[in-house]
Amino acid sequence: MxxxxxxxxxxxxxxxxxxxxxxxMDRMPHIWCSRCGIGITVxxxxxxxxxxxxxxxxxxxxxGIGCTGRVAGYxxxxxxxxxxxxxxxxxxGLALTRPDLKHVVFSGDGDLISIGGNHFIHAARRxxxxxxxxxxxxxxxxxxxxxxxxxxxxxxxxxxxxxxxxRPFSLPTLAISAGASYVARWTSLHIRRIxxxxxxxxxxxxxxxxxxxxxxxxIYARRNKxxxxxxxxxxxxxxxxxxxNASVDDLDIGFQSKIVVGKFVDKDRPSxxxxxxEHFRKVLGNKYQPPVSGKMEIDxxxxxxxxxxxxxxxxxxxx
Amino acid sequence: xPESNYWRKPFDADKVKSPDGTVYVIxxxxxxxxxxxxxxxxxxxxxxxxxxxxxxHPPEVIHPxxxxxxxxxxxxxxxxxxxxxxxxxxxxxxx
Amino acid sequence: MVQADPVxxxxxxxxxxxxxxxxxxxxxxxxxFFAGYPITPSTEVAERVALRFPLIGGTFIQMEDELAxxxxxxxxxWGGLKSMTxxxxxxxxxxxxxxxxxxxxxxxxxxxxxxxxxxxTGLPTLPAQADMMQARWGSHxxxxxxxxxxxxxxxxxxxxxxxxxxSEQWRVPVLVMxxxxxxxxTERVVIPEAGEIELVERRYTNLNPDDYLPYKPCEDLxxxxxxxxxxxxFHTTGLTHDERGYPSMNAETQQRCVGxxxxxxxxxxxxxxxxxxxxxDDADIVVVSYGISSRVAIPAVEKARREGIKVGExxxxxxxxxxxxxxxxxxGNVKAFIMPEINHGQVVLELERCAGGRAxxxxxxxxxxxxHDPETIYEAIREAAK
Numbered sequence: 105m106x107x108x109x110x111x112x113x114x115x116x117x118x119x120x121x122x123x124x125x126x127x128x129m130d131r132m133p134h135i136w137c138s139r140c141g142i143g144i145t146v147x148x149x150x151x152x153x154x155x156x157x158x159x160x161x162x163x164x165x166x167x168g169i170g171c172t173g174r175v176a177g178y179x180x181x182x183x184x185x186x187x188x189x190x191x192x193x194x195x196x197g198l199a200l201t202r203p204d205l206k207h208v209v210f211s212g213d214g215d216l217i218s219i220g221g222n223h224f225i226h227a228a229r230r231x232x233x234x235x236x237x238x239x240x241x242x243x244x245x246x247x248x249x250x251x252x253x254x255x256x257x258x259x260x261x262x263x264x265x266x267x268x269x270x271r272p273f274s275l276p277t278l279a280i281s282a283g284a285s286y287v288a289r290w291t292s293l294h295i296r297r298i299x300x301x302x303x304x305x306x307x308x309x310x311x312x313x314x315x316x317x318x319x320x321x322x323i324y325a326r327r328n329k330x331x332x333x334x335x336x337x338x339x340x341x342x343x344x345x346x347x348x349n350a351s352v353d354d355l356d357i358g359f360q361s362k363i364v365v366g367k368f369v370d371k372d373r374p375s376x377x378x379x380x381x382e383h384f385r386k387v388l389g390n391k392y393q394p395p396v397s398g399k400m401e402i403d404x405x406x407x408x409x410x411x412x413x414x415x416x417x418x419x420x421x422x423x
Numbered sequence: 424x425p426e427s428n429y430w431r432k433p434f435d436a437d438k439v440k441s442p443d444g445t446v447y448v449i450x451x452x453x454x455x456x457x458x459x460x461x462x463x464x465x466x467x468x469x470x471x472x473x474x475x476x477x478x479x480h481p482p483e484v485i486h487p488x489x490x491x492x493x494x495x496x497x498x499x500x501x502x503x504x505x506x507x508x509x510x511x512x513x514x515x516x517x518x
Numbered sequence: 519m520v521q522a523d524p525v526x527x528x529x530x531x532x533x534x535x536x537x538x539x540x541x542x543x544x545x546x547x548x549x550x551f552f553a554g555y556p557i558t559p560s561t562e563v564a565e566r567v568a569l570r571f572p573l574i575g576g577t578f579i580q581m582e583d584e585l586a587x588x589x590x591x592x593x594x595x596w597g598g599l600k601s602m603t604x605x606x607x608x609x610x611x612x613x614x615x616x617x618x619x620x621x622x623x624x625x626x627x628x629x630x631x632x633x634x635x636x637x638x639t640g641l642p643t644l645p646a647q648a649d650m651m652q653a654r655w656g657s658h659x660x661x662x663x664x665x666x667x668x669x670x671x672x673x674x675x676x677x678x679x680x681x682x683x684x685s686e687q688w689r690v691p692v693l694v695m696x697x698x699x700x701x702x703x704t705e706r707v708v709i710p711e712a713g714e715i716e717l718v719e720r721r722y723t724n725l726n727p728d729d730y731l732p733y734k735p736c737e738d739l740x741x742x743x744x745x746x747x748x749x750x751x752f753h754t755t756g757l758t759h760d761e762r763g764y765p766s767m768n769a770e771t772q773q774r775c776v777g778x779x780x781x782x783x784x785x786x787x788x789x790x791x792x793x794x795x796x797x798x799d800d801a802d803i804v805v806v807s808y809g810i811s812s813r814v815a816i817p818a819v820e821k822a823r824r825e826g827i828k829v830g831e832x833x834x835x836x837x838x839x840x841x842x843x844x845x846x847x848x849x850g851n852v853k854a855f856i857m858p859e860i861n862h863g864q865v866v867l868e869l870e871r872c873a874g875g876r877a878x879x880x881x882x883x884x885x886x887x888x889x890h891d892p893e894t895i896y897e898a899i900r901e902a903a904k
Contacts, residue, residue, distance in 0.1 A: 185753070185765075187615055190619075192586075194593040195593055198597045223585075384572045391572075392573070395550065396575040
């Protein structure tokens with residue numbers, strides 16, 4: 105395999121980008137088109153990481169497939185680029201074996217809600233410990249602009265050349281009804297709100313969901329004659345309505361309609377791991393052996409230490 | 424802000440200095456989306472007429488004195504190509 | 519090699535079916551993460567694991583489907599625990615894509631497939647060995663993995679442990695290709711003392727994060743893993759990648775990346791492959807078989823031997839990678855190979871290829887639903903001996 109070495113940039117005349125410790129700057133420029141909104145959400149995520157004071161070593165990032173599926177490759181944490189739709193169940197495995205870390209799923213609407221829709225509702229139902237960030241650009245952009253489960257009615261897609269007539273999913277409604285413990289929606293223009301939401305959600309436990317409406321300039325905007333990504337950003341500016349108490353009926357998005365954004369749910373509900381722990385402790389009493397964590401196992405072999413170590417985890421770790 | 428009788432000048436207005444920042448652009452990383460130019464609340468930037476290596480027009484600072492280091496350009500840039508820093512940060516991140 | 523953790527080892531003599539024995543094998547091997555979805559005839563494995571894991575410090579989760587199960591298992595393995603799932607034909611089909619991801623990302627994990635009759639829903643409660651080629655070729659693209667085939671509940675226990683060892687050593691998903699008959703067959707299973715069970719532990723890197731490349735292979739072509747959350751900040755992807763784990767999509771990287779994944783198994787075949795040989799020294803005819811069919815073949819071989827036919831038995835404990843070298847050697851010395859399998863000819867294709875026309879290859883086929891009558895195998899031996 106060819107490895108191009110990353111040499112220190114001796115020609116650099118200006119200070120380092122402030123996020124260069126959190127993002128893989130050696131991979132820039134990234135693959136996203138000009139006027140795409142995904143990069144903004146990644147920048148907000150980096151800011152949120154800074155604000156929480158978490159080190160990248162406390163976080164894993166997992167993506168599925170698609171444009172947003174490439175996010176994992178640009179965040180300088182342990183990161184996993186998995187198969188189409190399977191980022192959530194993959195993270196279920198990570199979260200249950202490493203409950204001490206924060207696990208983030210960063211993917212697109214087609215990936216998380218269409219092919220991965222079943223995993224989405226079940227992970228929310230079980231309140232699995234993860235933050236799911238969904239960048240919704242209303243289309244399958246990587247494959248050239250096909251109809252997505254989020255495409256608004258009448259919007260055109262390559263596989264809906266005469267416009268869509270299917271009712272799209274409203275993602276916050278879906279997450280709320282499936283039982284997510286934190287649900288927010290913003291557009292990629294709401295940079296400070298996104299950052300605050302991500303900061304807040306990173307510190308919660310359970311299934312947390314943030315939808316970010318972002319412009320797809322090359323595919324969605326062009327096919328629908330909406331101008332460019334910049335025009336979509338202006339549309340968000342003029343048509344976003346912040347309403348934290350919006351009823352789920354208001355959360356539907358029509359073609360170029362107003363977009364209700366806000367933080368809709370923020371509640372404390374025991375996570376899957378915590379419920380499991382408490383239930384077994386009650387039912388099995390002393391016979392219950394709390395789950396070992398991958399972290400403990402690693403320490404054992406890593407240090408070359410052969411004597412067995414205490415593998416019991418504390419309640420905090422399992423919560 | 425409409426003129427109002429109740430509006431007054433803050434007592435410490437002459438003591439408080441609005442923060443100032445310096446804008447940096449990594450020109451060859453820019454894809455010319457114009458988000459920073461459009462949304463900069465102080466009108467610091469314009470898209471330059473020059474081309475970068477990839478054929479885009481990167482932003483150019485035309486009113487450096489107006490920058491208040493609000494970081495909006497940095498956060499709204501999808502390319503991680505622009506950022507503003509205050510004096511302390513410049514020292515910290517110096518090449 | 520380290521010894522098994524006594525917490526998971528149910529030392530003693532038990533009366534177990536193959537499914538339960540496989541679950542105990544997983545407990546003994548130190549598997550502490552299991553994600554699965556119910557499907558006949560494999561459900562008993564999941565049931566036993568669900569019962570046992572809370573008592574031995576494991577995490578069991580029943581996922582929403584098989585797609586999720588295998589994905590969670592890959593995540594669990596990256597999380598640092600030995601991980602396993604279990605399924606049968608239809609679920610195995612659903613798992614194929616992520617088995618490929620496991621190969622590409624080089625994730626140690628174990629998938630048990632208790633085979634039933636197919637295609638489609640087929641015969642949920644009756645045996646077949648018709649997923650053998652799917653195990654080899656079911657996921658898209660070129661890849662090599664390891665598949666073992668137990669022929670008794672005792673072996674379900676032993677080979678499950680072995681499959682964890684192989685998966686950790688070679689960083690590859692290992693398939694345990696059971697069948698309904700073995701899965702539901704109840705026999706004596708002896709579980710040894712923990713001290714007698716030897717386990718291969720994961721090889722983590724000793725390099726510091728600045729020097730570490732996640733896909734830089736060691737001498738045996740297997741790269742060392744890095745634990746998550748320890749500053750390595752590595753990236754791994756199902757895309758064709760370079761040594762840094764970064765996507766690099768061009769013909770050259772594809773050749774290097776996939777080439778190594780194939781070589782990793784192919785060049786280490788001698789170390790991986792395990793076969794059982796009986797009466798091969800003077801054999802003119804060799805019955806080559808695996809799984810339940812290898813047990814059914816025993817009375818046929820014995821009967822033919824009693825009648826003076828020089829017949830031997832070669833049992834493939836490791837079906838994939840296929841013992842090509844051994845078959846090529848034997849083909850020069852024997853007259854015929856006979857392969858009974860509960861399908862219409864799958865592994866026999868590989869046998870025929872390796873025999874290369876130097877020895878006759880006969881298939882004793884069976885559509886599934888039951889096992890071979892030893893008599894039909896015996897007849898095939900007699901035919902070949904003529």
